Amino acid sequence: MANILHADMDAFFASVEQMDQPQLRGKPVMVGGLAKRGVIAAASYEARAFGVHSAMPTAQARRLCPQGVFLAPRMRRYAELSARIREIFYRYTPIVEPLSLDEAYLDVGASLRLFGSIGEIAEQLRAEVRERSGLAMSVGGGPGKLVAKIAGNKAKPDGLLIIEEHEVLDFLHPLAVSEIWGVGPATQAKLRAMGISTIGELAAAGAAELEAELGRWGPLLHGLASGEDLRSVECDRGRKSYGEENTFPEDAVDEEVIEATIIAHAHTVAGRLRRDGRSGRTVTLKFRPSGPGRDFRLFTRSKTLASPCDDGLEIAEVALALWRAETEHPPLRLVGVQLSLLDGNRPLQLGLFKSEESERRDALNRALDDITRRFGDKALQRGEGSI
Numbered sequence: 546m547a548n549i550l551h552a553d554m555d556a557f558f559a560s561v562e563q564m565d566q567p568q569l570r571g572k573p574v575m576v577g578g579l580a581k582r583g584v585i586a587a588a589s590y591e592a593r594a595f596g597v598h599s600a601m602p603t604a605q606a607r608r609l610c611p612q613g614v615f616l617a618p619r620m621r622r623y624a625e626l627s628a629r630i631r632e633i634f635y636r637y638t639p640i641v642e643p644l645s646l647d648e649a650y651l652d653v654g655a656s657l658r659l660f661g662s663i664g665e666i667a668e669q670l671r672a673e674v675r676e677r678s679g680l681a682m683s684v685g686g687g688p689g690k691l692v693a694k695i696a697g698n699k700a701k702p703d704g705l706l707i708i709e710e711h712e713v714l715d716f717l718h719p720l721a722v723s724e725i726w727g728v729g730p731a732t733q734a735k736l737r738a739m740g741i742s743t744i745g746e747l748a749a750a751g752a753a754e755l756e757a758e759l760g761r762w763g764p765l766l767h768g769l770a771s772g773e774d775l776r777s778v779e780c781d782r783g784r785k786s787y788g789e790e791n792t793f794p795e796d797a798v799d800e801e802v803i804e805a806t807i808i809a810h811a812h813t814v815a816g817r818l819r820r821d822g823r824s825g826r827t828v829t830l831k832f833r834p835s836g837p838g839r840d841f842r843l844f845t846r847s848k849t850l851a852s853p854c855d856d857g858l859e860i861a862e863v864a865l866a867l868w869r870a871e872t873e874h875p876p877l878r879l880v881g882v883q884l885s886l887l888d889g890n891r892p893l894q895l896g897l898f899k900s901e902e903s904e905r906r907d908a909l910n911r912a913l914d915d916i917t918r919r920f921g922d923k924a925l926q927r928g929e930g931s932i
């Protein structure tokens with residue numbers, strides 16, 4: 546059954562700028578690092594028509610689109626809108642797994658009885674996000690995360706595409722292997738050497754042969770290509786820590802971008818803590834430098850506060866101080882902020898449903914039981930190390 550949605554805002558940072566500054570609407574807008582080695586974080590669809598895309602060096606974008614508007618990111622504003630959008634998600638299901646400020650998986654399987662079909666839920670979500678944030682969001686749906694995410698990408702901009710279970714193989718098999726998240730140039734080259742370029746060819750290959758070439762990743766890929774996608778949507782319930790992190794499309798060297806990202810993560814973590822009625826004392830900054838000799842090691846720096854905190858500004862200040870205290874500031878591949886040593890554990894909040902009729906409450910309780918049966922152990926064990 547198709548029960549998983551992937552929701553993704555269209556050209557998020559650039560769309561926010563066009564919404565906040567109406568004179569920018571219809572113009573090519575690029576948001577990113579403006580310093581010498583800066584990288585584009587988001588490009589409006591008008592800018593994409595010039596061949597600009599996210600992760601492109603800003604210098605190259607300026608050559609392609611000299612008449613474009615180039616803006617530094619305002620991460621705090623994006624985090625604020627991100628929190629507003631996530632609140633909408635939680636009206637439809639408690640099982641939300643945020644992937645970044647503008648992207649999340651939702652498991653709506655247990656909400657179908659309350660809200661109708663998965664397509665109806667997705668349409669309502671899109672309409673409500675548009676109404677309350679002013680922004681366009683594309684949604685993909687399917688029986689697994691991979692299909693939902695690819696469908697969402699195909700639906701862009703401002704679209705919706707649901708792939709039902711019986712359509713999965715027909716949908717996946719003609720696509721290039723690079724559509725599978727995590728299949729980068731190196732894996733693509735290995736697969737190409739085996740004569741594999743489409744997901745269908747990947748499914749037809751032998752799992753053992755793939756394992757010999759790609760290690761443990763091989764059989765996993767084979768399973769995904771065959772429509773086996775058992776990864777559940779991981780939500781916050783029962784967590785021991787709350788974290789947000791991101792991998793930069795290209796190594797981040799711009800201090801302004803790094804610090805703005807840390808601030809945005811701090812605000813997002815704080816919002817999730819408050820939503821669940823929790824607070825935490827230990828702030829951890831995680832970062833993964835890149836570059837020669839650094840070996841992509843993950844560094845963590847922590848500070849434990851005197852009293853529990855759920856305030857984004859305070860978390861941001863601590864995380865920024867940890868970053869600024871580093872003697873070296875190498876280019877970063879990844880940065881994250883995590884809160885642990887948590888206080889309080891209010892039962893799952895479902896404010897929207899409180900005033901609903903008892904029949905609906907019963908349906909919801911059944912839905913929650915269903916969720917617990919399906920995800921209970923996994924959801925409860927998740928936490929440590931999952932920033």
Ligand SMILES: [Mg+2]
Nearest residue numbers: 553554556647
């Ligand atoms: Mg997006």
